Amino acid sequence: MRMMRTGGLQLSRDRLNIRVLELKPSGIRRFFELIIGREDVISLGVGEPDFSVPWRIREEMIYSLEKGITSYTSNYGLMELREAISEYYRKFGVEASHENVFITTGVSEGIDLALRAIINPGEKVLVPEPTYVSYQPLAHLAGADVISLPTDPDFRLSYDDLVKYRGQNIKAIMLNYPNNPTGVSLKKREVEEIADAVNELDCFVISDEIYGELSYNFRHFSMAGLEGMFERTVVLNGFSKGFAMTGMRVGYVIAPEEILDAMVKIHQYSMLCAPVTAQIGALEALKNGDEELERMRSEYMRRRNFFVRRLRDIFDVVMPDGAFYAFPNVSSTGLTGEEFAEKLLLEKDVAVVPGDAFGECGKNYVRCAYAVSMEKLKIAVERMEELVNSI
Amino acid sequence: MNHEIEILRLLENNSRLDSAEIAEMLNVDRGEVERIIRKFEDDGVILRYKAIIDWEKAGVEEVYAIIDVRVNLTREKGYDDIAKRIAKFPEVHAVRLVSGDYDFQVVVKGKSLKEISFFIAEKISTIPEVRDTVTHFLLRTYKEEGVILFEDDEDRRLAIVP
Numbered sequence: 001m002r003m004m005r006t007g008g009l010q011l012s013r014d015r016l017n018i019r020v021l022e023l024k025p026s027g028i029r030r031f032f033e034l035i036i037g038r039e040d041v042i043s044l045g046v047g048e049p050d051f052s053v054p055w056r057i058r059e060e061m062i063y064s065l066e067k068g069i070t071s072y073t074s075n076y077g078l079m080e081l082r083e084a085i086s087e088y089y090r091k092f093g094v095e096a097s098h099e100n101v102f103i104t105t106g107v108s109e110g111i112d113l114a115l116r117a118i119i120n121p122g123e124k125v126l127v128p129e130p131t132y133v134s135y136q137p138l139a140h141l142a143g144a145d146v147i148s149l150p151t152d153p154d155f156r157l158s159y160d161d162l163v164k165y166r167g168q169n170i171k172a173i174m175l176n177y178p179n180n181p182t183g184v185s186l187k188k189r190e191v192e193e194i195a196d197a198v199n200e201l202d203c204f205v206i207s208d209e210i211y212g213e214l215s216y217n218f219r220h221f222s223m224a225g226l227e228g229m230f231e232r233t234v235v236l237n238g239f240s241k242g243f244a245m246t247g248m249r250v251g252y253v254i255a256p257e258e259i260l261d262a263m264v265k266i267h268q269y270s271m272l273c274a275p276v277t278a279q280i281g282a283l284e285a286l287k288n289g290d291e292e293l294e295r296m297r298s299e300y301m302r303r304r305n306f307f308v309r310r311l312r313d314i315f316d317v318v319m320p321d322g323a324f325y326a327f328p329n330v331s332s333t334g335l336t337g338e339e340f341a342e343k344l345l346l347e348k349d350v351a352v353v354p355g356d357a358f359g360e361c362g363k364n365y366v367r368c369a370y371a372v373s374m375e376k377l378k379i380a381v382e383r384m385e386e387l388v389n390s391i
Numbered sequence: 392m393n394h395e396i397e398i399l400r401l402l403e404n405n406s407r408l409d410s411a412e413i414a415e416m417l418n419v420d421r422g423e424v425e426r427i428i429r430k431f432e433d434d435g436v437i438l439r440y441k442a443i444i445d446w447e448k449a450g451v452e453e454v455y456a457i458i459d460v461r462v463n464l465t466r467e468k469g470y471d472d473i474a475k476r477i478a479k480f481p482e483v484h485a486v487r488l489v490s491g492d493y494d495f496q497v498v499v500k501g502k503s504l505k506e507i508s509f510f511i512a513e514k515i516s517t518i519p520e521v522r523d524t525v526t527h528f529l530l531r532t533y534k535e536e537g538v539i540l541f542e543d544d545e546d547r548r549l550a551i552v553p
Contacts, residue, residue, distance in 0.1 A: 028551055035550045133553040180553075242396040298397070302416035309415055351550055374416075 039106035049244035054292035060284035077103025091215040093225025108234040115142040117262035123171040129359025150361035162197035178211040183320020211323040214244030248278035406440040455529040459493040
């Protein structure tokens, strides 16, 4: 690269942060550009609810704006919301005080804070894959050496998978269950099994439980709810998926005091606080949102039953336990996930996300989000079947 | 939720769902869904399959009136007797016993204000037990049977979101 000259002096240092330069561009980006300008595409590529924020939550936020509630909140977030969250999380097995809770600007911020608070340069973070796209880059930016742990083809994580890393100085494991993109979740027994391994490795768990409310086969159980695990676990959750509040950007952290204090230290400088309007909406969600949540949850479950059954006529699909994704293996078509996704978009106007966006081991898969109406889902799966039959 | 109730809820929302689709959504056997629906039909739990129509959009002039009816009860004639008498007129769309200042809320459907007014004057007000009536003509419907009749909530999501 040609060096820039400023004031006659060469800028001899690297112009940009090396860790940022090392980040690979998102594989989803290219796909996004392929879609632009195409009309009548049915997109199963959207990782967010197709429902709007429930009206009573929206109405509460509007009212708060009318009243002029627009200032900063405490760095920790509204006390009433923190208390409501500590109460609410008992249903997932965690007994925490509001002092162990603070509010973030979505789970995304929580992931970044947790990693930056825990990781020293060169420490190792274990990321079971396929998984949500943010962990690997944010861990890298936090200075970690990221180790990918493939979990295909059943997407389960066992004690044996994890204890192989004994003695390798793993600092933290990133968990995401129910999982984006596979929908696979962990039963309490499996959470216990992983906890045993975590204790052997003597590391932390960053547990992203954003899809916890959207569990269809069994009740979500938090890693932090296990005896002795609270001290090792940073729970990240929020209101985006269960309560369909994606654009509000409001999430929370439940963590032991030491980690929580470290995270708030960063948060107070980089974010100050989560948007107050969103916090008020979140409080209303916890107070009065149960019925809407259940309405959406049962709708997703019906779509899952329908969609996965149809997909299984075409592909191998692991039955998702939660979230709103199915992750079929498309290798029977002789194509990779990316090739299949491109063909499906260009020939049949259905968008899905190539599986390798979620980790190398996802390369023979595509992620299909069933956060679309049953009518669209029906058409989409018919078009997929047509394409497969024509290959 | 138990399957029987869930089937009712699904049909209440979309009566055109067929049993195969319902079976797929609920992950139960199709024959079982058909059996449950038939039972509900036989028992009079499912009364009829209807469409909700925005008549204004269809360009058809329909006049509705909501009539508050106050009645005098006697030993011989109770609420049920009076309600049944009102309900049998084909012009009457709905009859409900309600709490508050009046006793029945009656919805009447007709072709014009005049037709409805005469109907009430001739057929409802003249029932001996009816003390008085207040008529409200319906000007616009914003929500009917849980369905919003105005433009709302378009999908503004990006096409691909991780």
